[in-house]
Amino acid sequence: xxxxxxxxxxxxxxxxxxxxxxxxxxxxxxxxxxxxxxxxxxxxxxxxxxxxxxxxxxxxxxxxxxxxxxxxxxxxxxxxxxxxxxxxxxxxxxxxxxxxxxxxxxxxxxxxxxxxxxxxxxxxxxxxxxxxxxxxxxxxxxxxxxxxxxxxxxxxxxxxxxxxxxxxxxxxxxxxxxxxxxxxxxxxxxxxxxxxxxxxxxxxxxxxxxxxxxxxxxxxxxxxxxxxxxxxxxxxxxxxxxxxxxxxxxxxxxxxxxxxxxxxxxxxxxxxxxxxxxxxxxxxxxxxxxxxxxxxxxxxxxxxxxxxxxxxxxxxxxxxxxxxxxxxxxxxxxxxxxxxxxxxxxxxxxxxxxxxxxxxxxxxxxxxxxxxxxxxxxxxxxxxxxxxxxxxxxxxxxxxxxxxxxxxxxxxxxxxxxxxxxxxxxxxxxxxxxxxxxxxxxxxxxxxxxxxxxxxxxxxxxxxxxxxxxxxxxxxxxxxxxxxxxxxxxxxxxxxxxxx
Numbered sequence: 236x237x238x239x240x241x242x243x244x245x246x247x248x249x250x251x252x253x254x255x256x257x258x259x260x261x262x263x264x265x266x267x268x269x270x271x272x273x274x275x276x277x278x279x280x281x282x283x284x285x286x287x288x289x290x291x292x293x294x295x296x297x298x299x300x301x302x303x304x305x306x307x308x309x310x311x312x313x314x315x316x317x318x319x320x321x322x323x324x325x326x327x328x329x330x331x332x333x334x335x336x337x338x339x340x341x342x343x344x345x346x347x348x349x350x351x352x353x354x355x356x357x358x359x360x361x362x363x364x365x366x367x368x369x370x371x372x373x374x375x376x377x378x379x380x381x382x383x384x385x386x387x388x389x390x391x392x393x394x395x396x397x398x399x400x401x402x403x404x405x406x407x408x409x410x411x412x413x414x415x416x417x418x419x420x421x422x423x424x425x426x427x428x429x430x431x432x433x434x435x436x437x438x439x440x441x442x443x444x445x446x447x448x449x450x451x452x453x454x455x456x457x458x459x460x461x462x463x464x465x466x467x468x469x470x471x472x473x474x475x476x477x478x479x480x481x482x483x484x485x486x487x488x489x490x491x492x493x494x495x496x497x498x499x500x501x502x503x504x505x506x507x508x509x510x511x512x513x514x515x516x517x518x519x520x521x522x523x524x525x526x527x528x529x530x531x532x533x534x535x536x537x538x539x540x541x542x543x544x545x546x547x548x549x550x551x552x553x554x555x556x557x558x559x560x561x562x563x564x565x566x567x568x569x570x571x572x573x574x575x576x577x578x579x580x581x582x583x584x585x586x587x588x589x590x591x592x593x594x595x596x597x598x599x600x601x602x603x604x605x606x607x608x609x610x611x612x613x614x615x616x617x618x619x620x621x622x623x624x625x626x627x628x629x630x631x632x633x634x635x636x637x638x639x640x641x642x643x644x645x646x647x648x649x650x651x652x653x654x655x656x657x658x659x660x661x662x663x664x665x666x667x668x669x670x671x672x673x674x675x676x677x678x679x680x681x682x683x684x685x686x687x688x689x690x691x692x693x694x695x696x697x698x699x700x701x702x703x704x705x706x707x708x709x710x711x712x713x714x715x716x717x718x719x720x721x722x723x724x725x726x727x728x729x730x731x732x733x734x735x
Contacts, residue, residue, distance in 0.1 A: 243376040249284070250342055250372070259284055268379075268386035289343040292375060296339050299332040300324070310345050317346040318356045325357045330370065337364065338371025395452040398462040398497055399445060399527075406586050409579035409611070410443055413570065417447040418454070420568060421525070421552060427568050428548035429541075431531075431561040434572035435701040435717050437614030440556040441466070441529050443572065448527050448554065458522035463493040466530040483533075487540040490528065491515075509543065516547050523550035531557040541567075558651070558701045571704075574717070575611030577602065583613060587620030601628055610718035651700045658689055659696040663703075666716065667724050673706060673713030 245260060252259045258277040263284055266272055272283060297307045305327070311317035317340060324336040340348045348356075354364045407414075413432075420426045432440045452460050465484045484490050491508035495501070498518055503511045518524075531537055541564055544553055548566075561567045575583065581602045585595035597605075609615040622631040652660065665683040666674065680686045685693060694714070697703035702720055706713050716724075 243373060246372060246376045246379065249288075253281070253285060253342065266383060267390055268382040285343075288375070291378065292335065292339050292343045292371075295374070295378070296324075296332075296335040299329065299335050303327040303329055303332055308339075312345060314346050314348075314352075317344055317348055318352065321348065321353060321356055325359070330367075331374070333367045334370035334374055336371075337367040338375060341368060341371075391455075392453060395457060395460045396449060398460060399448055399452075400441075400462065400464070402442075402445060402449075404442055404446075405590055407442070407446055408582045408586070409575045410439065410446070413443055413572065414447055414450065416570060417443075417554070418450060421447075421451045422454075422456070427566050428551065429545075429553045429555065429561075429564070429567040430570060431555040431557055431567050432570050432572060433557055433560050433701065435612070435720070436558055437612045438572045438574070438701075439613040440558075440572055442613065444527055444529060444554055444556050448525060451525055456523060457525050459498070460525045460527075461494060461497045462527045462529065463490055463497075464529045465490075465533045467533055483530075484528075485533070485535060487534070487536045487543070490534070490540055494526070512543055512547060519547045519551040520549075523552065525552055525554065527554045527556075529556045531555050531561075532559040560699050560701070573611075575613060575616070577606050577611070580606055580611045580616055583616050584620045584623070587617055588624055591620075591624040593624045597623075597628070601632075604632060606718075608718060612717070651702055654700060655696055656693070658685060659693040661685075662690070662693040663697060663716075664724060666714070667721055669715060672708070673704075673715035675711050675713055679714060 245262065249259045249263070251257075259281045261277070261280070263269075263280060264273050264275065269284075269287060272280060272287075275283060293308065293310075300306070300308060305323065308320060311320055321336060321340050324332055337353060340353065341350070350361065350364055350368075353359070354361050357364070359367075417430065417432075420430050432444055434440055448460055448462070451457065463484050467483050467485075482493075484493055488508040491511040492504065494515060495503045495511050498515060500511075500515065500518075503514055506514070519526075531540075534540060537559075541561070545566060547553075555561065555567070560569065562569050574580075581597065584597065584602070584605070588595045605616075605619055609619070619631065622634055626634075652663075655663070662679070662683045662685060666679060669678070669682070674682070676690075679694065680690060683690065683693075694703065698705065702716065704715050704717060706715065
């Protein structure tokens with residue numbers, strides 16, 4: 236029902252219709268909070284609506300009676316009984332109780348009382364009786380209005396979120412700061428229209444994007460929320476296996492097609508990708524849309540896509556996730572996703588164990604060993620939790636230290652490894668043993684034997700594919716490898732991958 240239609244005037248019309256035994260306004264069939272009213276005949280609508288309102292009024296009346304220390308009302312079957320209940324309710328000196336009482340006894344009691352009867356029984360002036368009646372009508376209207384607005388909000392939320400994937404999490408840990416940054420970006424008029432969530436595979440980019448999109452939709456202000464996934468595989472955490480996805484976008488043309496379909500522009504299906512985006516531009520420029528493109532790095536022609544999306548932006552916002560940095564584009568905000576802290580990593584594992592009805596029994600030393608091996612990588616921590624739910628800690632640790640968990644990740648690392656130049660590959664292996672705090676530029680030169688432009692080019696390559704991370708300590712820029720990257724290098728690169 237339209238917000239304006241939910242008015243006290245509509246309720247007064249309806250009460251009068253019941254008094255005169257006339258049909259109630261048909262607009263009630265579009266009342267979102269009560270879908271059971273749809274498709275009814277005029278007679279059925281009047282009866283069903285009356286039953287629903289009667290139940291609501293009696294519930295509110297009993298609530299107020301309880302506040303005043305009175306027992307729940309027994310619907311009166313005789314006029315003297317109805318008048319006795321009315322007098323009891325008016326003797327409590329509660330305006331709210333008197334308002335619900337007047338509304339109930341006028342319209343919803345099995346024995347309806349006329350205004351004159353109420354005026355005589357209370358005793359109150361006719362003016363005061365009318366005031367209490369208006370108060371009761373207004374309270375019922377406010378209740379109906381709140382219920383309808385809540386239902387409309389749920390319906391609108393469901394519409395906006397229809398393209399979002401189901402959440403792959405029960406609880407989120409350690410991402411509040413990242414989510415707040417994304418929410419601020421979404422509403423800041425002066426912000427760049429693109430935001431790229433970046434980090435190593437399994438760090439939680441998709442989870443953060445999905446959670447942010449859901450919260451942005453909840454806040455409203457969007458004509459629609461679109462989600463296009465370029466993810467080629469999903470990970471079965473329970474069994475540590477990769478499952479191919481269906482309809483994953485692989486090219487610029489696929490992205491254009493998915494956007495057209497989600498915007499309802501099915502007639503654009505046969506047109507070239509560039510033409511599709513030209514036809515979508517007026518829609519996306521007229522009203523703000525939120526567009527999420529997940530796993531952008533798997534697209535074959537990402538450098539063709541990004542410049543063609545830029546004309547569609549503002550007021551529309553684009554939220555991207557990628558293992559490769561988009562920092563070369565001046566109109567894209569970059570949000571690197573850090574590891575979870577040790578404490579948040581333990582909370583995540585314990586949450587996963589609790590979800591499987593297993594006691595969270597990790598000691599600080601056991602958790603420290605896990606964290607030393609894989610760091611705060613959410614997907615790896617979920618894999619470990621799945622193992623801990625099935626086997627003792629010692630066996631799970633042996634599985635972990637033998638790097639059996641490399642299988643689900645191997646496509647990530649092999650793809651990244653083979654995309655590197657030989658100098659970048661050498662640098663990655665040479666710096667494998669740097670400490671968790673990182674190494675400065677001079678340290679990289681010393682460890683790798685590279686310097687100047689050659690070292691700079693190799694470092695840029697590793698950063699671009701999220702294999703090398705940077706941090707600032709005082710005035711120094713430090714470089715470090717993710718712990719899981721080191722695990723893979725030891726188990727697979729040094730164990731037999733073709734290097735250079």
